[in-house]
Amino acid sequence: MSKNRSLSSYWALYIAMSGAVILTVFGNLMVIISVAHFKQLHTPTNFLILSLAIADFLVGLMVMPFSMVRSVTSCWYFGDFFCKLHNCFDMMLCTSSIFHLFFISVDRYYAICHPLHYYRKMSIPVIHSLLFVTWSGPCLYSFGLILSDIHIEGIHSYVATFSCIGSCTLVLNKLWGTISSLICFFIPGILMIGIYIHIFSIARKQAKAISKSTNSLCRKRTNCSKIYINVENKAARTLSLVMGIFILCWLPFFIVTVIDPFMNYSTSEDVYNTVLWLGYFNSTLNPIIYASFYPWFKNSFVFIVTGGIFHQSSSSLNVMTYI
Secondary structure (H helix, E strand, O other): OOOOOOHHHHHHHHHHHHHHHHHHHHHHHHHHHHHHHOHHHOOHHHHHHHHHHHHHHHHHHHHHHHHHHHHHHOOOOOOHHHHHHHHHHHHHHHHHHHHHHHHHHHHHHHHHHOHHHHHHHOOHHHHHHHHHHHHHHHHHHHHHHHHHOHHHOOOHHHHHHHOOOOOOOOOOOHHHHHHHHHHHHHHHHHHHHHHHHHHHHHHHHHHHHHHHHOHHHOOOHHHHHHHHHHHHHHHHHHHHHHHHHHHHHHHHHHHHHHHOHHHOOOOOHHHHHHHHHHHHHHHHHHHHHHHOOOHHHHHHHHHHHOOHHHOOOHHHOOOOOOO
16 A cells, blocks of 8 residues: 655655656766776776766666655555565665775775875776675675575564565564674775775875975965865865765664664654665765766766767877866
């Protein structure tokens, strides 16, 4: 049975969720085309960003539209088999997206903290290995967990009391709710926080060193202080934005995932849908957070929407200085 909602509520939810789907698909598609087309962008870091964009693109294309119908109508119209398949892809792609964010933080760690060893530590073969882990790990875990039904061991009778024909609810028991939250969010999330704190600490030391070395070239010492403060503030804002949005989007969902089994699954449907879509929204924001920080993205975006990629030899264009 679908929920009793007013017509205006239906329209508002569909418009908001459809907008999130369109932004997710379109934004990540721009990143995919940019990195794949322009040879200048074929770097280790950008390959990670490309793979992240593919994962987020698939979230917007394969997961969010069906979840939108389920969230708005409280019904599942696509059959039991596709329900399981949808849950598998939902868990796999969202986890893969989080794993990508973690490995991007590792890449940034070597780029900033060990720049002289960066291309040896983060070579193309190493990137290929990381990408294999980000895709195969979540795939094996998600499909193995859901298709084996071990996530509902011990709660079959309880699940039957609140499941109904036409519903598609992914329920995890206490054990697998905790394990999944640790593997998919808390462990990589805590490691990311530690890595970014260390990156900021190193960047701060580097900024101080640069400030000291340029003191003799500055007319006034206050100008040097301003340079140092600007560099430090920019680094702090960037890293705070990256981690802040990631935690804001995913933390509520995984808190609910952990505590709901211990609360006899008393979380309301509206609360669950809210935290779930907040997590999806991270895939919408990823191209803005990660790609928009790079000058090449704005240049390649303009080049794509104006049809410039269809010109001969456009793949060899220097997108760093196009505009």
